Amino acid sequence: MKTLKEFLPLIDGKILTGHTGFDKIEITSGYVSDLLSDVMGNAKEGQLWITIMRHLNIIAVASLVGLPAVVFPKNILPDHTVIAKANEENICLINSSLSTFEIAGILYRFLHSK
Amino acid sequence: MSEYWFSQPEFEGKALELLNVLPTPEFVQNFELDEKDFINAGKAAAKIKNALKQLGVVPAVLRRVAIAVYEAEINIIAHSKGGKIKCSYYHNCILIVFDDYGPGMEDIEQSIFPGYSTADELVREMGFGAGMGLPNIKKNCDILHIISEKGKKTILEILIYFG
Numbered sequence: 001m002k003t004l005k006e007f008l009p010l011i012d013g014k015i016l017t018g019h020t021g022f023d024k025i026e027i028t029s030g031y032v033s034d035l036l037s038d039v040m041g042n043a044k045e046g047q048l049w050i051t052i053m054r055h056l057n058i059i060a061v062a063s064l065v066g067l068p069a070v071v072f073p074k075n076i077l078p079d080h081t082v083i084a085k086a087n088e089e090n091i092c093l094i095n096s097s098l099s100t101f102e103i104a105g106i107l108y109r110f111l112h113s114k
Numbered sequence: 115m116s117e118y119w120f121s122q123p124e125f126e127g128k129a130l131e132l133l134n135v136l137p138t139p140e141f142v143q144n145f146e147l148d149e150k151d152f153i154n155a156g157k158a159a160a161k162i163k164n165a166l167k168q169l170g171v172v173p174a175v176l177r178r179v180a181i182a183v184y185e186a187e188i189n190i191i192a193h194s195k196g197g198k199i200k201c202s203y204y205h206n207c208i209l210i211v212f213d214d215y216g217p218g219m220e221d222i223e224q225s226i227f228p229g230y231s232t233a234d235e236l237v238r239e240m241g242f243g244a245g246m247g248l249p250n251i252k253k254n255c256d257i258l259h260i261i262s263e264k265g266k267k268t269i270l271e272i273l274i275y276f277g
Contacts, residue, residue, distance in 0.1 A: 034241060035241055035242075035244050035246070036188075036240070036241040036242055037185065037188075037241075037242060037244055037246035037247055037250055038244065038246060040181050040184060040185065040246075040250055041181065041246060041249075041250045041253065045173075045177070053241045055152070055239075055240055055241065056152070056153055057152060057155055057156065057240055057241060057242075058241070060155060060156030060159070060160065060184065061156075061184070063156075063160065064156065064159055064160065064163065064177075064180040064181065064184055065177070065180075065181075066173075066177070
């Protein structure tokens, strides 16, 4: 089992939400997209979502699809209403100084290593 | 006026009949949607999903309902002057009717074609407007019925079975 807790240091990720149970979040795969309908239609439950979108709608999408965590690259910071909503919906928000390409690459290697 | 029917292969040719034989619903929920109110988008989808979860509906169906309802909510918020949602719960299915205040669609067949979009800049900034809304709805429902009249309004009905 691969967890979010093990993955975070690899991307120097910072947790933006006041998540208490984040160390139990299991990551099975990842999804990269900034188009919400694409995420709705194609992302799978349990995937780590990497996006530059920071609007409130991402929380609704993550919650409806069952994505436990969202990673914002390039130090993108959503505003406090988005963070509050994420806390309400129990979605873990993370940001990292790395680019989408780097985060996705590190995630891929992490998930496929023994 | 134009009308569009779609059903998954197992319901092919029976859609109208299936909609007509629906009994009195066990309960009904109503929601209102306002034009360009992206902040509240997804509320109806979340409430319907929770209600179904409490009824013991399996996760795969919850997901289909949530996606179809969310996309339809976005469509009303992004493209119409607002509208209402009536959600009827039955023992083996759910019927959700989206009734907006216009302005209707010119050509439903065109609107449902993947990639076709009339979305403005605001809608695109919100991460929508790629012409995937109606195709996503179609993919996730058992029966879809749309009636629209340009200059008037659109009614979209979705039926999803639990089993």
